[in-house]
Amino acid sequence: MRFGPVPLSDAVGAVLAHGLAAGGIRLKKGRVLGPADLAALAAAGVETVTVARLDPGDVGEDAAAEAIAAALLREGAGLSVSAPFTGRVNLFATTAGVLRVDRTAVDGLNALDPAITLASLPAFARVAPRQMVATVKVIPYAVAGETVRLAVRRLLQSAGVLRLHPFRPQRVSLILTQTPGMKPSLLDKGAQVVADRLAALGQRLDPPVTVAHETAAVAAAIAAAAGEIVLVLGASATSDVGDVCPAGLVAAGGELVRFGMPVDPGNLLILGRQGGRPVLGLPGCARSPALNGADWVLERLAAGLDVTGADLAGMGVGGLLKEIPARPQPRAGRAVPAGRPRVAALVLAAGAGRRMRGADKLLEPVAGEPVLARVARAARQSQADETVVVLPPGATGRRDAVAGLGVEVVEAPDCAEGMAASLRAGLAAVQARADAVVVLLADMPEVGPRAIDRLIAAFDPEEGRELCRAVSADGTPGHPVLFGRRFFETLAALTGDRGAREVIRDAAEFVTEVATEGQGAVVDLDTPEDWAAWRAAQRR
Numbered sequence: 301m302r303f304g305p306v307p308l309s310d311a312v313g314a315v316l317a318h319g320l321a322a323g324g325i326r327l328k329k330g331r332v333l334g335p336a337d338l339a340a341l342a343a344a345g346v347e348t349v350t351v352a353r354l355d356p357g358d359v360g361e362d363a364a365a366e367a368i369a370a371a372l373l374r375e376g377a378g379l380s381v382s383a384p385f386t387g388r389v390n391l392f393a394t395t396a397g398v399l400r401v402d403r404t405a406v407d408g409l410n411a412l413d414p415a416i417t418l419a420s421l422p423a424f425a426r427v428a429p430r431q432m433v434a435t436v437k438v439i440p441y442a443v444a445g446e447t448v449r450l451a452v453r454r455l456l457q458s459a460g461v462l463r464l465h466p467f468r469p470q471r472v473s474l475i476l477t478q479t480p481g482m483k484p485s486l487l488d489k490g491a492q493v494v495a496d497r498l499a500a501l502g503q504r505l506d507p508p509v510t511v512a513h514e515t516a517a518v519a520a521a522i523a524a525a526a527g528e529i530v531l532v533l534g535a536s537a538t539s540d541v542g543d544v545c546p547a548g549l550v551a552a553g554g555e556l557v558r559f560g561m562p563v564d565p566g567n568l569l570i571l572g573r574q575g576g577r578p579v580l581g582l583p584g585c586a587r588s589p590a591l592n593g594a595d596w597v598l599e600r601l602a603a604g605l606d607v608t609g610a611d612l613a614g615m616g617v618g619g620l621l622k623e624i625p626a627r628p629q630p631r632a633g634r635a636v637p638a639g640r641p642r643v644a645a646l647v648l649a650a651g652a653g654r655r656m657r658g659a660d661k662l663l664e665p666v667a668g669e670p671v672l673a674r675v676a677r678a679a680r681q682s683q684a685d686e687t688v689v690v691l692p693p694g695a696t697g698r699r700d701a702v703a704g705l706g707v708e709v710v711e712a713p714d715c716a717e718g719m720a721a722s723l724r725a726g727l728a729a730v731q732a733r734a735d736a737v738v739v740l741l742a743d744m745p746e747v748g749p750r751a752i753d754r755l756i757a758a759f760d761p762e763e764g765r766e767l768c769r770a771v772s773a774d775g776t777p778g779h780p781v782l783f784g785r786r787f788f789e790t791l792a793a794l795t796g797d798r799g800a801r802e803v804i805r806d807a808a809e810f811v812t813e814v815a816t817e818g819q820g821a822v823v824d825l826d827t828p829e830d831w832a833a834w835r836a837a838q839r840r
Contacts, residue, residue: 361442373391398600399423414439421434429639558571641756644686649742682752743825744780754816
């Protein structure tokens with residue numbers, strides 16, 4: 301890749317390295333410069349631009365990031381990926397569980413070439429559904445193709461760099477020990493906090509059993525416990541391997557694997573096995589909902605992972621939990637870190653289409669199905685979480701066209717007012733649960749799932765990318781358009797046939813243009829002549 305300033309005559313097809321404003325035009329970095337861009341810059345008096353020009357064999361940033369992410373996405377890994385955008389692909393958890401990371405493989409990839417980076421959560425991190433667990437970022441605008449191929453080969457040769465182990469429901473027995481004079485409320489509090497922990501991990505807790513804080517009583521309770529995991533919460537802190545709880549484990553025919561772990565709070569945890577199942581002696585800090593070493597062990601067990609003495613010994617780095625400024629509370633319903641946004645696709649299909657002179661343009665056939673069905677199917681096949689098709693009242697033909705596609709149909713009773721009525725109806729159906737909506741026009745046959753996915757990948761409120769608009773390969777703005785929640789109230793207040801053009805115009809600082817393949821973003825077919833010309837072009 302060649303980088304640096306060049307005269308406009310050498311910049312066709314190059315990637316603009318820095319944002320540029322001149323003569324009333326504003327071009328953002330990363331834009332592939334076309335003839336129209338260069339003509340506008342020349343008219344504004346610009347003579348040179350700083351660009352990146354790909355050499356033969358180079359792979360663009362998006363294609364490189366996508367190839368590397370695909371090599372990470374093994375079957376059964378429990379992960380999903382975003383579409384690439386600005387050289388970045390994010391990986392998300394598909395369910396709750398524990399993330400395993402091959403650090404050697406990650407370090408090896410990051411050492412291969414500074415242009416290619418992979419960042420992940422720590423190994424054995426607990427993750428929630430839709431939470432981001434890793435991100436692939438290609439730093440420059442392009443990477444040598446051989447470097448990308450080498451990175452992919454190394455990842456494929458590994459046993460699996462990233463793998464999510466989902467929490468699986470298991471039966472858990474809880475044994476509480478009691479000393480003379482101990483308040484029942486203390487027992488109840490401890491049992492409730494443990495129950496909350498297990499519920500958040502999807503585990504099934506049997507009714508707790510309370511016994512005397514004596515070796516024989518603990519041994520009998522462990523032997524009689526029916527759970528796949530056995531927990532013991534002692535009335536008194538364990539001081540030695542010969543103390544009541546570890547001695548009770550051994551007396552029950554179990555094995556003491558390790559007493560003590562290098563995590564604070566949580567030092568006094570007991571790890572053992574009895575009858576082929578894990579037995580944990582919980583430290584006293586487990587009576588509090590605050591994060592402690594027992595949480596790390598319980599999370600792994602809940603995900604079906606074995607925990608060894610060596611595993612406990614390896615928890616020291618990062619194990620000083622009491623010095624973490626914000627310690628998350630392991631309760632059911634605790635706050636989930638930011639992850640994949642929930643996005644709804646709105647297919648606007650309530651227009652009258654009067655310019656078709658009596659025919660219904662949305663029922664025009666494309667590749668054997670009505671164009672409305674084609675657009676709705678593209679939305680369903682995208683990474684949008686749900687698809688809503690807005691129809692006029694009645695419209696039996698249009699309703700039949702989307703039947704069986706797994707979309708929600710809503711009607712816009714005041715659709716004669718114009719496009720704003722369709723937007724309001726679609727938004728009302730999803731605004732309570734969506735972080736963003738992708739608005740699609742139902743007469744655009746060349747908009748496919750990938751264009752929608754790129755809009756979703758571009759959406760990032762923290763980076764100010766809250767309104768993402770598809771542009772054609774030559775930079776012409778078109779559809780679809782993604783609107784973040786920030787704009788829901790404004791969209792809901794629209795009237796007439798203005799659509800959202802004014803919203804986009806007035807929110808220029810939030811707009812990100814997202815390049816799509818070909819001219820699909822600007823191909824909408826409104827008249828019989830449009831359809832005839834488009835079909836003729838498809839045959840050529």
